Amino acid sequence: QVILAEYRRRLYEVLGEELDAVMLYGSQAAEDDVLCILKRPFDLGEMIRRTSKDHAQISLAHDVVLSRVFVTREDYETKRMPFLMNVRREAIPNGHEGIRQRRFDEVVFATNLVNN
Numbered sequence: 001q002v003i004l005a006e007y008r009r010r011l012y013e014v015l016g017e018e019l020d021a022v023m024l025y026g027s028q029a030a031e032d033d034v035l036c037i038l039k040r041p042f043d044l045g046e047m048i049r050r051t052s053k054d055h056a057q058i059s060l061a062h063d064v065v066l067s068r069v070f071v072t073r074e075d076y077e078t079k080r081m082p083f084l085m086n087v088r089r090e091a092i093p094n095g096h097e098g099i100r101q102r103r104f105d106e107v108v109f110a111t112n113l114v115n116n
Contacts, residue, residue: 002062003032003058003064007022007055007058010054011036013054014051014054018040019037019038020037020038022034022036023035025069032065032066032067034067034069035068035069036069036070037072038070038073040072041072042072048070051068055068
């Protein structure tokens with residue numbers, strides 16, 4: 001949880017309002033598998049470039065290899081890709097925020113980041 005907290009804080013510092021949510025994914029929700037949900041379409045190369053420095057620093061500081069995936073909110077909710085279908089199958093809706101999970105460790109909405 002320490003790694004995710006630092007990762008989401010630093011992502012928010014870099015991406016600001018573009019960031020919608022950050023979550024761990026996978027059946028075991030290993031702390032190194034991170035899904036970054038963005039509000040609007042983005043250029044993947046640019047997103048990797050903008051976040052790579054913080055990504056590498058956190059990985060090195062905690063001796064982990066972080067796996068990150070970027071996706072838009074719309075794609076997360078609607079695309080019929082096997083990966084996203086599996087992630088959605090694990091998630092359950094929670095009020096107006098939309099995402100909550102059974103086996104995921106944590107979902108953090110960017111609007112809540114300033115309070116954490």
